[in-house]
Amino acid sequence: MQKFKRLPKHVGIIPDGNRRWAQRQGLPKESGYDKGIDPGFALYETCLELGIPEVTFYGFTQDNTKRPAVQKKAFQKACVDAVKRLANHDASLLVIGNTDSPQFPEELLPFTTRRHFGRGLIKINFLVNYGWKWDLDQGIANSANNKNLHQAIASSDISRIDLIVRWGGRRRLSGFLPVQSIYADFYVVDHLWPDFQRDHFYEALKWYQEQDITLGG
Numbered sequence: 001m002q003k004f005k006r007l008p009k010h011v012g013i014i015p016d017g018n019r020r021w022a023q024r025q026g027l028p029k030e031s032g033y034d035k036g037i038d039p040g041f042a043l044y045e046t047c048l049e050l051g052i053p054e055v056t057f058y059g060f061t062q063d064n065t066k067r068p069a070v071q072k073k074a075f076q077k078a079c080v081d082a083v084k085r086l087a088n089h090d091a092s093l094l095v096i097g098n099t100d101s102p103q104f105p106e107e108l109l110p111f112t113t114r115r116h117f118g119r120g121l122i123k124i125n126f127l128v129n130y131g132w133k134w135d136l137d138q139g140i141a142n143s144a145n146n147k148n149l150h151q152a153i154a155s156s157d158i159s160r161i162d163l164i165v166r167w168g169g170r171r172r173l174s175g176f177l178p179v180q181s182i183y184a185d186f187y188v189v190d191h192l193w194p195d196f197q198r199d200h201f202y203e204a205l206k207w208y209q210e211q212d213i214t215l216g217g
Contacts, residue, residue, distance in 0.1 A: 002202050006209050008162035010054040012184065013043065014176060017168030017192030019071070024192075030074035032194060037082050039196030046198050047122060048090065050205075054123040054159060057082075058176055059095075062131035065103045072103075079128050080107045087111075090118030096155045097129035104129040114157060125158050132175035139179075150179055160184075162213075165204045167193040185211050 015036050022032030040057060047055050059079040065072055084107070086093060095111040097104055108128055139153035150156070155177060161184040164176065169190040173181060187204040191197070 002205075004050070004205050004209060007050060007052055007205065008208060009052070010056070010159050010161045010163075010180075011047065011052055012056045012058075012161045012164040012176060012181060013040075014058045014164065014166035014168075014174065015040065015193040015196075016166060016170055018075075018194060020168070021192040021194040028070075030068075030071045033071075033074045033078040034081075035194040037078060037085070039193055040082055041085070042196060042198065043201060044086065044089070044091070044122070044124065046201055052122070054125070056125040056127065056158060056161065056177065056180075058174070059097075059126045059128040059130070061127070061175060062098060062101070062103070062129055062134065063175070065129065076103075076105050079126065080105050083108055083111055083126055083128075086124060087115075087117055090121055091124045092116045092120040092122065093124050093126075094157060095126045095128050096135075096158065097127060098131060098134050099129075101129055127155075127177070130155075130175075132178050136178070153179055155180065163187065163204065163208050165189060165201065167191060167196065167200070185213075 018032030018036050019029040022029050060075045083095060092114055093111050094114040095108045099112055135154045139149045142152035143149045158180055161180045164181060164184045165187045167189045171188055185208055187207055189200045191200060
């Protein structure tokens with residue numbers, strides 16, 4: 001295992017490229033989502049070994065549900081399978097997303113309040129049927145109850161992010177936790193998510209060590 005002099009306390013993961021990966025294999029687009037589960041566990045194990053205390057995975061967004069029904073069913077199932085599998089591991093699990101929508105998988109409702117498994121040494125957050133407008137709208141509605149907006153958003157139990165790593169080569173945040181990502185460093189991996197290797201993440205962490213972290217100061 002590699003050693004680092006400074007590690008982020010919270011890493012955001014945008015696992016993009018599943019559909020493009022499937023097409024390159026001559027498969028239908030929806031076949032790529034299931035191939036993203038094992039990489040997620042490899043990354044979870046890496047963060048656990050390194051002692052990174054919190055990781056947030058982008059599952060799917062409300063905008064993603066506009067895709068063809070067969071793709072929507074596939075990524076919903078992949079999120080359910082990933083969360084249920086992780087529930088058998090050492091983690092403190094939370095799923096954040098619009099549960100009022102029929103697009104939110106019912107199987108994940110028990111995880112919308114943080115649940116601890118094993119020793120709970122690492123916080124794992126999944127964004128499922130998440131939308132940045134929905135998140136902020138919840139904050140506006142709740143902030144009337146003598147709360148500051150950032151304490152009232154739907155994702156308020158998720159801490160500020162230090163580093164966001166996006167696979168798949170796209171240079172955009174795609175609505176990923178706008179409040180928590182306000183001071184995050186952003187690293188792009190050009191490889192597609194199903195082709196994940198630990199070295200991709202190690203390179204991101206090496207790059208992060210050299211960044212000037214001022215938080216505006």
